[in-house]
Amino acid sequence: MxxxxxxxxxxxxxxxxxxxxxxxxxxxxxxxxxxxxxxxxxxxxxxxxxxxxxxxxxxxxxxxxxxxxxxxxxxxxxxxxxxxxxxxxxxxxxxxxxxxxxxxxxxxxxxxxxxxxxxxxxxxxxxxENQRLLQRLHDNVSIEDRLIGLSPAMERLRREVLRLARLDTNLIIYGETGTGKELVAQCLHEFGPRADQPFVALNCGAIPESLFESELFGYEAGAFTGASKRRVGKFEFADGGTLFMDEIESMPLNLQVKVLRTLEQGSIERLGDNRSRSLNLRVVAATKTELKGDEGFRQDLYYRLNLGQLYIPPLRERTEDIPLLFEYYARQGAQQQQRDYQPCSAQEMRTLQHYAWPGNVRELRNIALRFGMDPQCNLTELLQPAAPEYTETELADLPLSLQVQNFEAQVIRQTLQRYHGNVQQVLQILDLPRRTLNQKMQKYGINRSDFL
Known part of the structure; x- marks a missing residue:
């Protein structure tokens, strides 16, 4: 495709x-x-x-x-x-x-x-995107309209977002995949003093290492083969505003040094240019893993970013918010198809609240939209977990692909159990890149916090 x-x-x-x-x-x-x-x-x-x-x-x-x-x-x-x-x-x-x-x-x-x-x-x-954010600000959209939920955990998160937004410091957002880290970063920007300046999002895990430096710092024409014209990097594009760096744990070590130098000096140099350009921006980093003590992440960069912290709770820790969120997104799906929304039955809502939601709000949103668009779809089938655990008798009757998935999930769970959730030791024992392990844990609904 x-x-x-x-x-x-x-x-x-x-x-x-x-x-x-x-x-x-x-x-x-x-x-x-x-x-x-x-x-x-x-x-x-x-x-x-x-x-x-x-x-x-x-x-x-x-x-x-x-x-x-x-x-x-x-x-x-x-x-x-x-x-x-x-x-x-x-x-x-x-x-x-x-x-x-x-x-x-x-x-x-x-x-x-x-x-x-x-x-x-x-x-x-x-x-x-920046025009939409500014419009929301001018329309006096409240933070309750952006970060939806009635649970104590969400009330606490909204208070922390408003407090840290005003402080205008670098900070780190912790949260599992799908919890809404970019949305929280946007709220920090919208409700802070830089709201009328650019909000620039960058996913560090989606950029090939060979392109990382030019993507962040930009380059001059002729800086390397194929650089036919000048390009402004993400740092410079976000000048005056907020740079959101998602999956920052994926950033290569050699580039972490250059990012640290940029933050310390408050300036950048484009590739192929010796002139420094001053910067005034806020950096909001996001990660799925603990950065403190992580051998794959420079601790001096961690301390430069860690002037504030936010923890976004996974959906399973605020199950009382599930009905509200599901109704909100399902109604959006019905509106997109210009049809009347048919609410969930009591049994379907209980099913939603007992589901583990390994993909968190992102997974809920996708399922709710599909349910709202097509009320005839089977909600139970939509909620089938990716890799459930089977007994040996059940496993013998499954296709090979599902048996392999089940075995892989069990090995990851057992290794995390053996090393009490220490990701570095699990990576070493299983000989896996960090990103691959993260993807597999997300696929199988495995949460590191369950093994700490």
């Missing part, structure tokens, strides 16, 4: 060129809407459009530069990329001054075009 990279409005009066380019972009994962005339594209452009505009320059009636100016007037901060076969340095400079995101000459390298569009779509996504 092709990964969707973003939406593109493509404008070119030459049908053959337009269709070929659209086909290439669709194969690269973009959702493309084509127009042969600039006026038609402008008429279809809405203020909340969540994609980018790519337009040829030389076109009859309204050319690409005129479309650029009109589009930016209609949708400020929209990334617009101009493509032309008759470019010049003066034209490119003029386009950039008028607000173009980039200027590409024909014949262009398709890979370069795809890379440029991918970055532009990411910028648009971040811009819209």
């Amino acid at each position: 092709i990964e969707q990279r973003g939406r593109v409005i493509l404008v070119d009066d030459e049908a053959a060129v337009r269709q070929t380019t659209a086909q290439w972009l669709e194969l690269a994962g973009f959702v493309v809407t084509q127009f042969g005339h600039a006026a038609d594209a402008l008429a279809a452009l809405q203020p909340d459009f969540d994609g980018i505009l790519v337009t040829d320059v030389r076109m009859p009636q309204m050319d690409g530069q005129q479309l650029l100016l009109a589009a930016l007037q209609q949708v400020p901060e929209l990334p617009v990329i101009l493509v032309t076969g008759h470019g010049s340095v003066d034209m490119a400079i003029a386009a950039m001054r008028e607000g173009a995101y980039d200027f590409i000459e024909k014949p262009f390298d398709p890979e370069r075009l795809v890379e440029t569009l991918h970055r532009a779509c990411e910028k648009r996504r971040l811009t819209l």
